[in-house]
Amino acid sequence: MAVEWRDSIEGVDWGALSEMYRRAPLGDKSADWLRTAFSNSMFRCFACEDGRVIASGRAVADGVDCAYLCDIAVDPDHQGRGLGRAIIERLVERSRGHRKIILYAVPGREPFYEKFGFRRMRTAMAIFENPQQAAQNGYIDEA
Known part of the structure; x- marks a missing residue:
């Protein structure tokens, strides 16, 4: 199809x-x-x-x-x-x-996005609604 x-x-x-x-x-x-x-x-x-x-x-x-x-x-x-x-x-x-x-990518998928020219940012920061879950999922460092 x-x-x-x-x-x-x-x-x-x-x-x-x-x-x-x-x-x-x-x-x-x-x-x-x-x-x-x-x-x-x-x-x-x-x-x-x-x-x-x-x-x-x-x-x-x-x-x-x-x-x-x-x-x-x-x-x-x-x-x-x-x-x-x-x-x-x-x-x-x-x-x-x-x-x-x-x-921003699911942790571990960064190499896929690099193929399109995306590069890791050194200054990106975020405030998440649930920071504990975001840390557990690998999106941010533990506070």
């Missing part, structure tokens, strides 16, 4: 997308949370098959200075087909013209 690429959020089954993120596994993101996040993002990318989203990602951007790629996920049943690579390429291309394109 051919993959159909979409940028629009129209017709997205947010409940199914929520389940895909859980299975990917990229955490529990409710349908309402995903609808809000994707609606408020400048760039969005969905790979669909038979009308169902099988991979997605988004970029929060201000149009000139910074674009932040996030929530890039591929349904486990469709991994290994190059969909993650294609989403990154599409979002990076749409983000061109920004002074910097930022992405």
